[in-house]
Amino acid sequence: MTDISGLAWLSRVLDKSFKRAKIFLEMYIRLYPNDANGYIEMARYYEELNDEKNATKYLELAKKRT
Numbered sequence: 001m002t003d004i005s006g007l008a009w010l011s012r013v014l015d016k017s018f019k020r021a022k023i024f025l026e027m028y029i030r031l032y033p034n035d036a037n038g039y040i041e042m043a044r045y046y047e048e049l050n051d052e053k054n055a056t057k058y059l060e061l062a063k064k065r066t
Contacts, residue, residue, distance in 0.1 A: 004028045005041060012045060021045055036065040 008024035011017045025045055028038040039062035046055035 004031070005037060008041060008045075012048065018045070018049065034065055036062040039065065 004024055005028055008021045008028065011024060012021035022042075022045060025038060025042045028035075029042065032038055039058045043055045043058035043062065046052075046058060
C-alpha cells in the first residue's frame with residue numbers, strides 16, 4: 001500500500017506532476033477502498049489544487065473508513 005501512496009506523494013510533491021499523482025491515488029483507492037489514507041491523500045491533492053469541494057468530499061469519505 002505505501003508504495004503506491006509513496007509514488008503519488010513523489011509525483012505530487014517532488015515532481016509537481018499532479019496528473020500522475022492523481023492516477024496513483026485513484027489506483028490506491030481502487031485497490032484499498034477501506035483504507036482511509038488513500039482518501040486523505042486525495043483530499044491533500046485537491047487542497048493543493050485549491051479545490052475545496054473535492055477536498056472536503058474525500059475527507060468525508062476518509063472519516064467513514066476510520
